[in-house]
Amino acid sequence: MGYTTVTGGQEAIEQSHQLVDLYRLSNAKSPLQVAEIQSQLQGLVDKVISESGFYAPSYATLAIKQGQGDPAEAVFLLCAYRSTLPRNYYSNTVYTSDMRVIRRISSSFKDIPGGQMLGPTYDYTHRLLRFDLMNEDDNQLKWILDQVRSEVTDNGETPTFRKVSDLLREQGLIAPVQSPEVEREPFDVTRQKVQFPTTRQARLQLLARGETGAMTAFAYSSMRGFGTVHPTIAELRVGYLAVSIPYPYAVDDEDSIYIGEVLVTEVESINSFKMSDQQGEVQFSLGYGLCFGQNEVKAISMSILERSLETPGTGPTHDEEFILLHINSLESNGFVSHLKLPHYTTFQASLDRIRSVKDRFEKTLEDEKGDVDGIEQTEVPIR
Amino acid sequence: MNKPRFQSDKYHFAFLDEASKREIRRATLKAISIPGHQVPFASREMPIGRGWGTGGLQLTLSLIGREDTVKVIDQGNDDSVNAVSIRKLIEETSGIATTTDTTKATLIQTRHRIPEEELREDQILVFQVPQPEPLRRVDAKELGTKRKHSEMDYSGIWLTLYEDIVRWGEVTIGADYPCLVHHRYLFNPSPIPRWDTPRLHQSGTLYLFGAGREKKIYAIPPFTDVTPIQFEDYPFRVESFPGASCKFCGRNDVFLNEIYDSVTGELHFQCSDISFCLKNRPTKEDVL
Numbered sequence: 163m164g165y166t167t168v169t170g171g172q173e174a175i176e177q178s179h180q181l182v183d184l185y186r187l188s189n190a191k192s193p194l195q196v197a198e199i200q201s202q203l204q205g206l207v208d209k210v211i212s213e214s215g216f217y218a219p220s221y222a223t224l225a226i227k228q229g230q231g232d233p234a235e236a237v238f239l240l241c242a243y244r245s246t247l248p249r250n251y252y253s254n255t256v257y258t259s260d261m262r263v264i265r266r267i268s269s270s271f272k273d274i275p276g277g278q279m280l281g282p283t284y285d286y287t288h289r290l291l292r293f294d295l296m297n298e299d300d301n302q303l304k305w306i307l308d309q310v311r312s313e314v315t316d317n318g319e320t321p322t323f324r325k326v327s328d329l330l331r332e333q334g335l336i337a338p339v340q341s342p343e344v345e346r347e348p349f350d351v352t353r354q355k356v357q358f359p360t361t362r363q364a365r366l367q368l369l370a371r372g373e374t375g376a377m378t379a380f381a382y383s384s385m386r387g388f389g390t391v392h393p394t395i396a397e398l399r400v401g402y403l404a405v406s407i408p409y410p411y412a413v414d415d416e417d418s419i420y421i422g423e424v425l426v427t428e429v430e431s432i433n434s435f436k437m438s439d440q441q442g443e444v445q446f447s448l449g450y451g452l453c454f455g456q457n458e459v460k461a462i463s464m465s466i467l468e469r470s471l472e473t474p475g476t477g478p479t480h481d482e483e484f485i486l487l488h489i490n491s492l493e494s495n496g497f498v499s500h501l502k503l504p505h506y507t508t509f510q511a512s513l514d515r516i517r518s519v520k521d522r523f524e525k526t527l528e529d530e531k532g533d534v535d536g537i538e539q540t541e542v543p544i545r
Numbered sequence: 546m547n548k549p550r551f552q553s554d555k556y557h558f559a560f561l562d563e564a565s566k567r568e569i570r571r572a573t574l575k576a577i578s579i580p581g582h583q584v585p586f587a588s589r590e591m592p593i594g595r596g597w598g599t600g601g602l603q604l605t606l607s608l609i610g611r612e613d614t615v616k617v618i619d620q621g622n623d624d625s626v627n628a629v630s631i632r633k634l635i636e637e638t639s640g641i642a643t644t645t646d647t648t649k650a651t652l653i654q655t656r657h658r659i660p661e662e663e664l665r666e667d668q669i670l671v672f673q674v675p676q677p678e679p680l681r682r683v684d685a686k687e688l689g690t691k692r693k694h695s696e697m698d699y700s701g702i703w704l705t706l707y708e709d710i711v712r713w714g715e716v717t718i719g720a721d722y723p724c725l726v727h728h729r730y731l732f733n734p735s736p737i738p739r740w741d742t743p744r745l746h747q748s749g750t751l752y753l754f755g756a757g758r759e760k761k762i763y764a765i766p767p768f769t770d771v772t773p774i775q776f777e778d779y780p781f782r783v784e785s786f787p788g789a790s791c792k793f794c795g796r797n798d799v800f801l802n803e804i805y806d807s808v809t810g811e812l813h814f815q816c817s818d819i820s821f822c823l824k825n826r827p828t829k830e831d832v833l
Contacts, residue, residue: 271803271804271805272620272802272804272815273804273805273806273807274805274807275805275806275807275808275809275810276807277807280626285594285626286626286627286629286630288592288593288630288633288634288637289591289592289593289594290556290592329805329810386676386681386685387678387681387682387684387685387686388685434717435717477685
């Protein structure tokens with residue numbers, strides 16, 4: 163059933179929904195199991211929980227299935243669902259030095275206290291199609307698991323490491339950590355409208371939820387010449403962080419309840435040096451990135467953009483309003499796709515205007531015998 | 546059951562098809578003919594990330610024959626993850642010999658270093674280049690930089706050096722120090738430390754530069770003048786390591802890396818060119 167423009171909207175919508183399911187399942191041998199998506203499409207799940215700012219891997223997986231693998235559609239579903247949930251607590255501050263690290267690298271120093279830890283990464287695989295995956299079967303799955311499990315020595319605890327940036331901080335090459343702000347309710351970008359110029363808190367939240375592709379494009383532009391930030395990564399770490407909330411009936415302020423752990427990617431990048439504001443010392447400036455899931459390019463991009471927004475310059479990445487308002491997946495996708503909605507009345511209004519202007523110009527041209535000098539060359543927007 | 550790996554029989558010798566190699570070699574010849582000039586080429590998508598050495602890799606793969614011996618270094622090190630990965634790809638797609646010994650290689654692909662040992666006239670050094678355009682610091686757009694090169698208008702870059710001196714009392718460019726090639730084209734020598742820059746001048750070796758993402762090839766042919774841009778009263782200076790020497794071989798006349806011991810956290814120095822360092826060590830104890 164086509165896109166019926168005149169009447170019959172109700173029926174058209176219903177048939178369209180049925181077609182979605184038909185297209186989704188018509189070539190399927192069996193329906194995709196949510197558990198399989200969660201375990202085998204982790205890159206996609208991580209992207210969706212990160213871009214929606216909603217750490218709910220199993221719901222994200224359902225959204226991915228429902229949205230047929232389109233990350234924007236999944237983020238949309240997940241964020242809409244979040245609107246139905248009450249906000250009960252803000253967690254206690256989490257310290258990433260306590261992270262249970264599964265991967266940790268530095269590109270600033272060859273060796274670092276605790277050592278580099280490659281962990282799971284595609285970085286050094288050659289991107290050649292593995293045709294053997296076309297028909298991966300249960301035997302292959304078992305063989306790989308047995309093989310890898312026997313090679314990976316299991317030493318129980320996943321390690322924790324101190325921060326690489328502390329090495330430079332000890333030498334006075336990076337500004338000391340400012341004493342933590344007094345614990346107070348954070349500015350929450352999902353509950354309050356962001357005003358510009360905004361706060362670092364709001365900025366980091368918006369960046370942490372930004373769309374990977376948009377952020378990568380902007381960060382790349384900064385490094386290629388349309389900005390000034392091109393950092394070196396002091397440390398990139400991926401791992402699990404324990405999250406706790408204040409104990410609701412606490413007598414003592416220290417009482418808290420452990421509510422689980424989240425997988426995050428954190429990046430600290432070092433940018434060119436400058437005079438520090440506080441002590442007048444010459445120091446490297448840091449860029450910071452942190453997001454849910456293993457999303458390394460996003461976390462690196464975040465650190466570049468975060469630094470960019472703190473740095474004056476003329477490139478697009480130095481403009482807070484420009485960057486922060488355009489990296490949101492839900493908003494950009496929603497507005498661009500709204501063009502598919504009918505625009506009959508507004509377009510009718512534009513038709514009226516172009517005909518009127520056209521008539522007037524044609525008349526002018528006749529009067530002035532083809533002299534087109536001075537006719538406005540700029541485009542008139544239609545809305 | 547086979548461990549999944551690259552099936553070399555499904556791919557052409559040295560990965561690229563012969564027509565692609567020929568096009569890359571043609572751009573290379575043009576680059577050699579116009580020292581320091583950036584020659585555009587239709588960079589292919591490679592099985593490693595754009596920005597991870599695809600320009601260097603395309604040069605290497607288009608140049609090697611069955612008799613060649615290739616060395617790949619990353620930051621001076623044959624054993625660094627990216628060097629290992631690229632060397633493995635070259636081995637698997639061409640089957641030719643590789644080495645870690647600078648003197649035994651006919652072609653060396655490098656990221657960020659020139660080997661400490663003197664290179665010879667029968668060797669080629671291929672650089673991986675992230676940012677080929679030295680004027681990108683002053684002009685974000687290709688049309689602008691092209692015009693400036695054609696008019697030899699390098700005033701913008703001189704001005705940035707001057708501004709650096711006014712602000713910091715020094716030129717602050719660390720690596721990838723812009724140089725003039727044979728008194729005509731300004732070029733980026735890829736992010737080698739300033740330490741390596743003087744070795745580009747009047748060298749007997751052919752230096753080729755490949756920027757895969759930016760789709761440019763350029764060259765310093767043998768016996769070409771390469772001059773770092775500098776003011777008379779603020780001359781170009783290479784890095785110095787006062788009082789430091791390599792923990793393993795003891796040399797202090799080479800480029801050194803600062804290393805934080807992974808166990809104790811203690812700071813020490815180590816040769817950046819590991820294969821050279823290994824040759825100099827009193828014992829052949831392997832401490833890569």
